[in-house]
Amino acid sequence: MSLRGAKRRSNLDADEIATPFELAMTVLIMDQMDKIISLCKRRGFIFPGSEIYGGMANSWDYGPLGVELKNNIKQAWWKQFVRQRSDIVGIDAALIMNPKVWLASGHLQNFSDPLVECKKCHERFRADTIGNQVPNGYLVPNPNSKNKKGKCPKCKGELTEARQFNMMFKTFVGPAEDAANMAYFRPETAQSMFVDFKNVLETTRKKIPFGIAQIGKAFRNEITPGNFIFRTREFEQMEIEYFIREKDWKKQFESWLAEMYKWMDFLGISKKHLHNLEVPKGELAHYSKRTVDIEYDFPFGKKELYGIAYRTDFDLSNHEKASGADLKYTDNETNEKFIPHVIEPTFGVDRSVLAVLCEAYTEEKIIPPSFAKGGGAVGDIKDDIRIVLKLPKAIAPIQVAILPLSKKPELSKPAFELYKELLADFACEYDETQSIGKRYRRQDEIGTPYCVTFDFESLEDKAVTVRDRDTMKQDRIKIGELKEYLKEKLVG
Numbered sequence: 119m120s121l122r123g124a125k126r127r128s129n130l131d132a133d134e135i136a137t138p139f140e141l142a143m144t145v146l147i148m149d150q151m152d153k154i155i156s157l158c159k160r161r162g163f164i165f166p167g168s169e170i171y172g173g174m175a176n177s178w179d180y181g182p183l184g185v186e187l188k189n190n191i192k193q194a195w196w197k198q199f200v201r202q203r204s205d206i207v208g209i210d211a212a213l214i215m216n217p218k219v220w221l222a223s224g225h226l227q228n229f230s231d232p233l234v235e236c237k238k239c240h241e242r243f244r245a246d247t248i249g250n251q252v253p254n255g256y257l258v259p260n261p262n263s264k265n266k267k268g269k270c271p272k273c274k275g276e277l278t279e280a281r282q283f284n285m286m287f288k289t290f291v292g293p294a295e296d297a298a299n300m301a302y303f304r305p306e307t308a309q310s311m312f313v314d315f316k317n318v319l320e321t322t323r324k325k326i327p328f329g330i331a332q333i334g335k336a337f338r339n340e341i342t343p344g345n346f347i348f349r350t351r352e353f354e355q356m357e358i359e360y361f362i363r364e365k366d367w368k369k370q371f372e373s374w375l376a377e378m379y380k381w382m383d384f385l386g387i388s389k390k391h392l393h394n395l396e397v398p399k400g401e402l403a404h405y406s407k408r409t410v411d412i413e414y415d416f417p418f419g420k421k422e423l424y425g426i427a428y429r430t431d432f433d434l435s436n437h438e439k440a441s442g443a444d445l446k447y448t449d450n451e452t453n454e455k456f457i458p459h460v461i462e463p464t465f466g467v468d469r470s471v472l473a474v475l476c477e478a479y480t481e482e483k484i485i486p487p488s489f490a491k492g493g494g495a496v497g498d499i500k501d502d503i504r505i506v507l508k509l510p511k512a513i514a515p516i517q518v519a520i521l522p523l524s525k526k527p528e529l530s531k532p533a534f535e536l537y538k539e540l541l542a543d544f545a546c547e548y549d550e551t552q553s554i555g556k557r558y559r560r561q562d563e564i565g566t567p568y569c570v571t572f573d574f575e576s577l578e579d580k581a582v583t584v585r586d587r588d589t590m591k592q593d594r595i596k597i598g599e600l601k602e603y604l605k606e607k608l609v610g
């Protein structure tokens with residue numbers, strides 16, 4: 119997490135007149151993002167929130183496929199960082215904590231961003247992120263900007279001086295809406311892991327180094343949310359607080375950075391689209407001695423995907439002072455008592471989903487089969503674009519689609535039986551509508567690695583055709599061997 123009052127933000131300047139090249143790039147960027155957003159809506163990954171009431175600015179709902187993709191990512195993360203490690207345990211803490219937590223952590227004082235307002239149209243912006251705003255609302259950064267003055271990206275009006283805006287989401291606990299009952303939705307999952315440190319330590323008897331992990335919602339009253347699910351006011355985080363001895367911090371920092379790269383590799387995110395940004399000393403959040411932002415080449419610019427920080431013993435020390443609880447760790451062998459230091463790798467869930475979608479979205483030009491087989495005249499060739507989400511098989515929302523060639527009961531009945539059988543082992547979908555070609559295309563678009571087609575021949579040879587999403591190669595597999603075949607392909 120970052121307490122952002124004094125923290126480095128990207129070095130973008132206010133509104134710029136774009137060069138023709140920048141405008142051309144902007145069109146491309148919009149195109150790519152629009153295509154992803156449109157696919158998400160069309161196929162049921164992500165919908166605009168509260169749409170039938172005209173929407174709710176920058177809120178998004180995960181639909182049937184989106185929730186599967188998001189859950190698969192969260193479950194894989196939990197498996198990799200909690201279940202498969204003996205040194206990390208998980209918690210799931212309350213979203214609304216005692217407000218004293220946020221005083222001790224410094225959020226009430228420092229969790230703010232610089233806000234500017236246009237004197238003409240009164241639109242508000244986060245001062246450090248306004249670049250070239252394009253008509254559909256994406257903010258396109260212009261890192262080469264020389265204009266330090268800043269104009270309103272919407273109407274070019276004059277902007278006010280920046281003032282700090284606290285991003286904590288307020289609410290009231292109980293019926294009385296007065297200051298005594300004011301509380302906050304957590305702006306990060308991290309603090310509950312410090313607040314629960316003593317309980318976790320006592321109940322698990324873990325030895326340092328060890329970590330506490332959590333996945334959950336966080337809320338920030340962002341001044342300029344946008345770029346689809348990249349920056350929203352309500353989002354999810356997957357965070358680890360890893361408790362160490364001070365002397366080990368450099369080694370642990372490097373080792374966790376490497377673990378984060380392994381995770382991104384698992385998500386199918388190419389290393390060439392990732393960049394480490396070493397946050398300069400003078401721009402570090404006050405608790406941090408070292409922070410690296412891992413940035414990803416999103417279509418709208420190079421932006422933070424994840425972060426890793428060495429938080430020293432700042433949080434535990436502050437909570438010990440503020441609460442009076444003893445938050446020290448005792449080494450049973452040496453009897454040494456000390457406040458552990460912390461390395462914090464932090465992963466945004468929604469930014470993971472977005473990076474995975476950006477990375478997986480592929481358009482392929484394919485040659486119509488009639489021409490490929492030499493059956494068509496040149497005039498028959500039409501540019502045919504196949505949209506494929508090349509999602510890693512382990513996180514694809516649907517792993518296997520079962521498609522009877524025809525709706526006739528003689529095919530649909532046994533195909534549905536096969537679907538029910540496969541459901542026990544794989545995430546499956548049964549689809550008998552439309553032509554087989556259209557059904558393949560739909561499955562390609564939602565990233566289904568394998569389509570199983572049950573045809574009339576299947577009744578005779580007791581075999582089905584299995585089509586591979588990426589190669590479009592088809593294998594004829596005996597129904598009795600299908601489960602093993604798919605297990606080998608999907609589980610490895």
Ligand code: ATP
Pocket residue numbers: 119120122306338340347348349350351352353354355422423424425464465466467468469
């Ligand atoms: P940014 O600089 O983009 O505002 P940050 O440095 O404030 O991000 P952290 O406080 O480090 O972010 O939060 C940890 C992770 O949570 C980020 O790396 C990101 O993946 C995710 N995240 C933070 N803010 C948002 C948001 N408003 N919407 C979606 N994800 C977010």
